[in-house]
Amino acid sequence: MKNVLTILSLIMIVSCKKENLKTTKKKSSEDSIINKSISINRIDSIETIDDIKKEYANINNLLTLKKLDSSQFSYNCDEREGEVTLYYRDKKLAAVKDFYAEHSHFSSSTTYFVKNDRVFFIFNDETVWNFDEGGTPEKPETKDDIKEKRIYILDNKAVQCFEKNYSIRSKGNNKNPENISNQKTKCTATEFIKRYELILKNKDTKGEIQCL
Template identity: 65%
Template sequence: MKITLISLSLLFIFSCKKERQETLQSNNSADIMKSKSVTTAKNDSLRTVDDIKNEYAIISGLLNSKKLDSTTFNYNCDEKEGEVTFYFQDKKLKMVKDFYAEHSHFSSSTKYFVKDDQVFFIFNEETVWNFDDGGTPEKPATKDDIKERRIYILNDKAIQCFEKNYTIRSQGNNQDPNTIANKETKCDISEFMKQYKLIIKNKDKKNNINCL
């Protein structure tokens, strides 16, 4: 009788352990499936150029309505003076703006639009300015030769790129840039992403720094 009771007790203990293991395995499987589902949804949230355009419009709207928090740091490197601004929504990075000017009449502004810590769109504007004919020593005329680039990115790869070139003269009589068509070009984002990675490494800087 005593042996029987011991056997029943051991059987009960093993049965409970097995049940707990099966429950844990079931819960772990559910967590893994849930994690995969979240990851899939995250990676699949932007799949087409139209998806990118929609997300761009959302972030632009938040920027225009000043609903994003921001932090800034400045850098000065090899005659290049720059300012980087980070824009956040609920502590999630949404956009990074990198502006710098050089002493050689050149400036560049690059906006990196971000979703789930991945860049999905880059808007770059480069300006070279020179003195223009028709001015006076008291009021010199200038012209800005501007190049705009729009780059659509999926999974860290550029899938479509456009370029637009135009000139703005200080004396006026300029064509509206919005009426100038974008031309599709070859994509190369290596330099942009190299700069972006350097920026992200310094995103917690509070003071001015030298080179990125």
């Protein structure tokens, strides 16, 4: 009888160990899947146009969902007043938005998408507004002429550039900008990169500075 009890005890111990092993393997597998799903959208290096598109989509989605930490500083230079917002993912710079307006009915917004402190994509839109036909002195009609630029960058060099032009009138009846096609243009990003480097020099600034 004693031997029987000993054998039964051993069987129970072995069974428990097998069950614990299965549970551990299952948890390990689940953790692996979770970790993979978290990191699947991350690209370690930007080497192709496809890499640029994927990483841009990832960061732009985080910007839209307001999932990134941020800091800001402003500047006032002659007739140009602007604000720079720096966005961080896991304490690493992911995007920079530089917006400024001038007294001459002009404004510009540039978003730099960044990986390892290097720009890989730039989206810029410039707006010039004027009074449009119609309306009254009390309620004038206006028209915004907008130019959008999309610049793909590899190793700090522009490799593909597109431009889109359209107008938005305050009286309505406007075309959907999404339905207007981009046109391939001559590629350059030199001035944008220079400005980005100036922003980096001031990225720890608090409050307002004069000129970038």
